Structures are given as structure tokens and as C-alpha cells.
Amino acid sequence: MLKVVAEHAGAFYQHYPRVAAIVTASSGGRKNAMAVAWHSSISFKPPVYGISIAPKRYTYQLISESKQFGINFVPYEKAEMIAAVGGSSGNMIDKFSEFNIAEDKSIKTEVPILRDAYAAYECKVIDNKVFGDHAWIIGEIIAVHVAEGVFRANGMLDLSQVHPALYLGGETYCSTDVSYVKFLDREKYGKK
Ligand SMILES: Cc1cc2nc3c(=O)[nH]c(=O)nc-3n(C[C@H](O)[C@H](O)[C@H](O)COP(=O)(O)O)c2cc1C
Known part of the structure; x- marks a missing residue:
């Protein structure tokens, strides 16, 4: 492909779409939820997950105080x-009552688990490092909440049951479906 080359990244949306998720936190009787597009699994053993949160966010304050966060995956229909x-x-409102967000109980932390999530992790913060205008907060996953009937036996999301919420940037959401699924065995395709 012919490419235009630049030295300045600008807002660099080229790596989107990303799964849009909701980070939850609570501290001292206050609780909150915020959208995140910048997040990733980091390690299987132990299970470790990272979220990129700007320190100016109210959520950052709650996570810094409590050393806990939740990450909730809601479907496209809940965009x-x-x-x-x-x-x-x-800082200004209680988002749970303002937006009618229902919760389930967490089991290892105080973080809210969203009733509409098809999966959610409870994480204990093990590291926090600021890079530019965001902080990479790393948490060990200490509890996993998974909706029944939406994951296959091999752990993969069943796209006939759930449409994941993908974020394209620019306030635009999309999803995918079973017609865009193909199985490519890496043993076979990796052979020289
Ligand atoms: C789809 C979407 C993805 C976002 N991703 C991030 C993100 O990864 N990190 C971040 O710091 N803010 C992100 N934001 C912005 C925060 O969600 C937003 O500033 C929010 O109001 C912060 O809430 P709080 O002040 O209650 O913590 C995103 C917003 C949207 C709509």
C-alpha cells in the first residue's frame, strides 16, 4: 500500500477500532464509572490487566486511593x-443514579460490577506509571465475572450471542458479527 509518512503522530487513531469498556472504582463511599478504549491484557500467569487513565480523571483519584479497579465489557447495544x-x-454527578446503571456485587474488592456487562474483572493495583498525559495502571485480576451462555467452551466470545462494543474514535461505535469470523490454525499457517 502506498503510504503518507509523517513525523508527528497527532491524535493517532489509526490503531482503532478498540474494544470500548467501562472502568469502575470506589473509595470512601464514593463510586464511579468511566469509558476506556486504552486497555490490555498483559500476563496470563499471574493474570494481569492494564488500563490507561489520564490522572485528571475523577476515576484516577478513586483508583489511587483504593488501589482497586474494575473493568467491565458491555455489548454494542449498551454503547x-x-x-x-x-x-x-x-466529580459532578453520581453516574449510577443519573444514568440508571444497575450493579452486581463484587466479591474480592469494593468496585461496582455492571449488571449489563457480559464480562468483568476485579483488579488489585500492582503498579502505576505516568507516561505523558496518561497513567498506565496495572492490576492483578483477582476475580472474574462472566455471563452464562455467551462464551464458548474454549473461552472465546460467541458472536452469535454478543456484539462487542468497538470504538472507532470520533464518538463512533461499531461491532462485528459471525460473518466476519474465520478459523486459521497457526500450526498450519505458521509452517514454512
Ligand atoms: C469511548 C471512550 C473511550 C475513552 N477512553 C479513555 C481512556 O482509555 N482513558 C482515559 O483516560 N479516558 C478515556 N475516555 C474519556 C473518559 O471516559 C472521560 O473523560 C470521563 O468523563 C472521565 O470520567 P471521570 O472524570 O468521572 O473519571 C474515553 C471516553 C470515551 C467516550
Whole structure:
């Protein structure tokens, strides 16, 4: 492909779409939820997950105090919830009552688990490092919540049951479906 080359990244949306998720936190009786597109698994053993949160966010304050966070994966059909918690600050409002967000109980932490999530992790913070205008907060996953019937026996999301919420940038959401699934055995395709 012919490419245009530049030295300045700008807003660098080229690596999107990304799964849009909702980070939850609580501290001292206050709780909050915010949208995140920058997050990743980091290690299987132990299970470790990272989230990139700007230190100016209210959520950052709660996570810094409690050393815990939750990450919740809601389907494309709940993209309005992602936009709502990503477009408002918990400094000003209680997003749970304002946006009618229902919770399930966490088991190892105090973080809210979203009822609409098809999967959620409870994490204990093990590291926090600031890079530029965001902090890479790393958590060990100490509890996993998974909706029944939406993952296959091999652990893969069943796209006939759930449409993941993907974020394209520019306030635009999309998803995918079973017609875009193909199985490519790495043993076979990796052979020289
Ligand atoms: C789809 C989407 C993805 C976002 N991803 C991130 C992210 O990865 N990191 C971040 O710091 N802010 C991200 N934001 C912005 C925060 O969600 C937003 O600033 C939010 O209002 C912060 O809430 P708080 O002040 O209550 O913590 C995202 C917003 C949207 C809508």
C-alpha cells in the first residue's frame, strides 16, 4: 500500500477500532464509572490487566486511593452507556443514579460490577506509571465475572450471542458479527 509518512503522530487513531469498556472504582463511599478504549491484557500467569487513565480523571483519584479497579465489557447495544460515562465526570454527578446503571456485587474488592456487562474483572493495583498525559495502571485480576451462555467452551466470545462494543474514535461505535469470523490454525499457517 502506498503510504503518507509523517513525523508527528497527532491524535493517532489509526490503531482503532478498540474494544470500548467501562472502568469502575470506589473509595470512601464514593463510586464511579468511566469509558476506556486504552486497555490490555498483559500476563496470563499471574493474570494481569492494564488500563490507561489520564490522572485528571475523577476515576484516577478513586483508583489511587483504593488501589482497586474494575473493568467491565458491555455489548454494542449498551454503547449509549459507554458514551454517557465517558462524557461526564463523577466529580459532578453520581453516574449510577443519573444514568440508571444497575450493579452486581463484587466479591474480592469494593468496585461496582455492571449488571449489563457480559464480562468483568476485579483488579488489585500492582503498579502505576505516568507516561505523558496518561497513567498506565496495572492490576492483578483477582476475580472474574462472566455471563452464562455467551462464551464458548474454549473461552472465546460467541458472536452469535454478543456484539462487542468497538470504538472507532470520533464518538463512533461499531461491532462485528459471525460473518466476519474465520478459523486459521497457526500450526498450519505458521509452517514454512
Ligand atoms: C469511548 C471512550 C473511550 C475513552 N477512553 C479513555 C481512556 O482509555 N482513558 C482515559 O483516560 N479516558 C478515556 N475516555 C474519556 C473518559 O471516559 C472521560 O473523560 C470521563 O468523563 C472521565 O470520567 P471521570 O472524570 O468521572 O473519571 C474515553 C471516553 C470515551 C467516550
